[in-house]
Amino acid sequence: MVELGGRADVILVVSRAMPESRQTPPEVDFAPMKLGRMGHGARLAEHRHRQGQLLYPSAGVLATTTELGTWVAPADRLTWTPPGFAHSHRSYGETEVRVLEVPRELCGSLPERPTIFTVTPLLREALVVLTADRPFQPGAWGRLRQVVLDELTENSDQFVYLPEPRDDRLRAATGLLHADPASAATLAELGPEVGASERTLSRLFHAELGMSFHRWRTLLRIQHALVHLLDGHPVTSTAMLCGWSNPTSFIEAFTAIVGQTPGRYQSDLRRAAR
Numbered sequence: 130m131v132e133l134g135g136r137a138d139v140i141l142v143v144s145r146a147m148p149e150s151r152q153t154p155p156e157v158d159f160a161p162m163k164l165g166r167m168g169h170g171a172r173l174a175e176h177r178h179r180q181g182q183l184l185y186p187s188a189g190v191l192a193t194t195t196e197l198g199t200w201v202a203p204a205d206r207l208t209w210t211p212p213g214f215a216h217s218h219r220s221y222g223e224t225e226v227r228v229l230e231v232p233r234e235l236c237g238s239l240p241e242r243p244t245i246f247t248v249t250p251l252l253r254e255a256l257v258v259l260t261a262d263r264p265f266q267p268g269a270w271g272r273l274r275q276v277v278l279d280e281l282t283e284n285s286d287q288f289v290y291l292p293e294p295r296d297d298r299l300r301a302a303t304g305l306l307h308a309d310p311a312s313a314a315t316l317a318e319l320g321p322e323v324g325a326s327e328r329t330l331s332r333l334f335h336a337e338l339g340m341s342f343h344r345w346r347t348l349l350r351i352q353h354a355l356v357h358l359l360d361g362h363p364v365t366s367t368a369m370l371c372g373w374s375n376p377t378s379f380i381e382a383f384t385a386i387v388g389q390t391p392g393r394y395q396s397d398l399r400r401a402a403r
Contacts, residue, residue: 164228164262165228166225167218167220167223168220169189169222169223169224171220178213179213179233180212181209183231183256184207184208184226185226186208186224186226188204189203189204189220189225189359190220190359191219192219192352193243194216194218201245201355204398205248207256207281209281211236222360227257229256249280255273289351289352290348291349292337298325298330299338302316302319305319306346316331347386348386350371353370354367357370358395359398364391380392
């Protein structure tokens, strides 16, 4: 098993705020690796791969960030990154990552941008076998990988995808909320701090991010809730830490986005850690 956060050749700190003329992120080859581990808060700075890459955090939570935004995958989700797509990772909790590379010639049926997939029971078993250190009969490994690819084409799921704004005013506003997800600030209150009117910010959320301010902030809070639940915080305190005024509203929002209640999600995390 490889400690991903400890690879000095990967950790090249590159800011997403740099101009577009910045150097191309380095290519990193993980082909020999099938299973890695990232400690809590470990980061892999911006890089890219020659092949497509499927990352399954069989324990912990893995965030993948690109210029388009951030995708968060807990242990029941799978992250897809296309060939050559610059991205970075951050782990939350002790995260075990199973890595499956997909050759360019087999990527045609998969999305052209990073995506999160739900891990079905079939996908989970296939990924565990493909990333295990065990022998295979001739051709068996490739056939099983094709089963994974076939299953993915029927199973796209954006889950907790938080798009990244480009407008400086919108970036400033979202930056304030990233720093304090529990903030109850309205667009009218954020406007003077970033030099834009409430109406302008509302329009920018829809035009650039494809969603309302309320929806974006809910997704941001859910991302943070996933981490708090992973850290063992009770559902009630997680709701308060993330800005909900009562647990019922939090449970409803969490269930609508994640597909299960926060209590069930936390129970599944504990069971997976055993």
